[in-house]
Amino acid sequence: MKSIRIGSGAGYSGDRIEPAVELAMRGDISYLVFECLAERTIALAQLSKLRDPAMGYDPLLVARMNALLKICVERKIKIITNMGAANPLAAAAMICKIAAGMGLRSLKIAAVTGDDVLDVLKNGSYCLQENGTPIASLGDALISANAYLGASPIVNALANGADVVITGRVADPALFLSPLIHEFSWPMTDWDRLGKGTLAGHLLECAGQVTGGYFADPGLKDVEGLGHLGFPIAEVDEAGTVAITKVAGSGGAVTPATCKEQLLYEIHDPARYLTPDVIADFSNVQVESRGCDRVAVSGATGHPQSDTLKVCVGVSEGYIGEGQISYGGTNALARAKLARDIISERLKIVDAKYDELRFDFVGYDAIRRNGPKTEPCDVRLRVAARTKLKRDAVLIGNEVEALYTSGPAGGGGASKSVRQIIAMFSTMVPRQEVRPAVSFFEV
Amino acid sequence: MKLRDIAHSRAGDKGDISNVSVIAYDPKDYEFLAEAVTAERVREHFSGVVHGDVVRYEIPSIAALNFVMQQALGGGVTRSLALDPHGKSLSSVLLEMEIDRPHG
Structure with missing residues (x-):
């Protein structure tokens, strides 16, 4: 059965860059995903775009592309990232400039837009969920409004031959789910498979947090090599079976315990994990060791997606x-x-x-x-x-x-x-x- | 004994909501955990930190509980005055809970 390997090159905007290079060089991966957009990051990026219309993307975009673009192109690894933040178009233009500077040719960069819904909220009758304040009444205090997009536009970009896909606000797991939908031609209504792919994405989206980062407690939960922590790889097959692993010899550990902690990280009701693509159900997930630094995670399912999208x-x-x-x-x-x-x-x-x-x-x-x-x-x-x-x-x-x-x-x-x-x-x-x-x- | 003797934990944040997992090292301890670590006990343990409801979810397939705590992050990560606005350290705080040793 066909399977693909996806690497997670960043768990937040300021994350280490060397583990991503290690993944690209030695991870035998087809896709490298960088998740760099925390809730607040996009508002800061919006302010930066207001000051300069050519800015508003991730401050480490240039450093990451300088370190990785050539390696990925040479190895035919596709890059998917939300480093576009408030300005994916400007980010794409910058990547083109970097690629040209490196002498790279025949490269296709796709920018995903449409997450910015500031005008929709300004002209609508929406309220803040937390305190009921009418959004239209916020006036100049309203800085940014970005809807969580799903996998579809990224799948579209990949289907049209994109080598690099750069987005703004997209649900974190969708960055990882998209290549699975693209490679395996999963229907966008195959809720169980979308649930399984979402599980893979959820486990990978914080990078080192599933390979032994945010885990060590000396004497009780020891982890070797956090100074050269390896970032994770998800190996996913057509049926949606997921194995989490990392580059041999890198620091950290992939164990059932690290995977269980990350499985529940930022989860509320595990039977209803809401994403734009699917309501994933992790309530019957099984986690089993498959040897050194390899863990199988199975049993996720899914339910039909909701009619609404969350906006930050x-x-x-x-x-x-x-x-x-x-x-x-x-x-x-x-x-x-x-x-x-x-x-x-x-x-x-x-x-x-x-x-x-x-x-x-x-x-x-x-x-x-x-x-x-x-x-x-x-x-x-x-x-x-x-x-x-x-x-x-x-x-x-x-x-x-x-x-x-x-x-x-x-x-x-x-x-x-x-x-x-x-x-x-x-x-x-x-x-x-x-x-x-x-x-x-x-x- | 302390909860940390038989379980590990990780804290996550979304707005003003903190979720803290409790995962048995040995799946055989799950039933005892489910009996000992109730939502009420967790709410009491976090007095002065958590000001809203605490809901517990059970995930027996991985021998884990998940506590979802409202009004737990000083009004939200981005506006909180707390030293640890994400509540990352709440996992370690929860593992300090004293529990009675399981029978047998």
Whole structure:
């Protein structure tokens, strides 16, 4: 039975690049997928596009293409990625430029667009799912709105001979499902096979998280070679049987335990994993070892897709101001608490306005707020506030820094920061409101 | 004993919702886990962190439970004031839960 091998070259925008090179050189793969678009990344990309219409794609696009394009073309490995972010057309143009610079010929680049539904939301009567706010009322605070596209436009691009497919917002598993649909001619209504392909995509979409990353706990769950962690390969056959593996000799491990953790990562109801292509059902999945660093994952099924598509909505929501300072030795916690009380008083004196204020004693209560605690031998006070105005966010860090000279004894290592908040919300739109399109470019 | 003696865990985020898995190292411990680690106990364990409902899903084929916790990430990853806005560390927090040793 025919089977194909798909590699996962990135699990987020800033991910390591060498493991992708290793996959392309030694992974015996036909497709290399880079998943680089977190919820917020596209809103940041949108801001960057507003400043410069030729920008708005992934900041590491050029570095990744420089490292991989030639190797992939030589080995006939097709690249699929959402590094187009807010501007897949500009990203495609940049890839053409890089390809030409490398002397590559007869290359077809496809850009998938249509995920940007900002105008649909501005002119519609949609509300934010999280708090019911009418989206049309957000005005200038509304920054971006991108629908999760499914596999279809990527399948279309591959069917038309694309060597590189670059998209904006596409459901992460669809990046991996598309080559399976293309290679095996799976009908777009074969829900069980789409469910199985979605499972393969879900396991691969965070790259190193299924090969031993985000897993090690020394003495309990040891993983060798995280410094040269290998990224995963899914071997999938025509029937939708999935095996997860990695390049021999690379760091990390593929075990039933790593696969089970990733199987449930960011899953709510495992019987109803909603994607634009299918409602995948992982509730009866079996995970079995098939030798060293090879795990078979079977038993996924699927149900008909929903009539609506999820949209990620980016909303400008002011600023977060933060300040930190450390105390050490006996009574460190008491001095950090005194510092907190001083900051509370100072924020009143300087009339800092904020919507929410939070104090943490890092090393003591920052992660688990309540519950049993032991007093640490050093502790770091962290003050963070969400503000409407930048002026107020700046005050937070400044007041913490001033503890150097006007706070408790022995306060050291103060730091401060201010960042703009683009909060991400969601809404649903009818499928027919979203019109994916594919544009082709040739080198 | 602690939950971490018999199970491992991973936390994921979507907006203001955190999901934390609990996976038995030995599938034979699954039934005990399902009995001991209820949604109510998890909600109580995360007091001060999780402010909404906790729903538990069971996946016996991989000897795992999945806890989906609402209002768990300070209003959402992108606007949270928390040190760990994604709640990545909530898996380790959950594994601190004290449970009674299984019989036999």
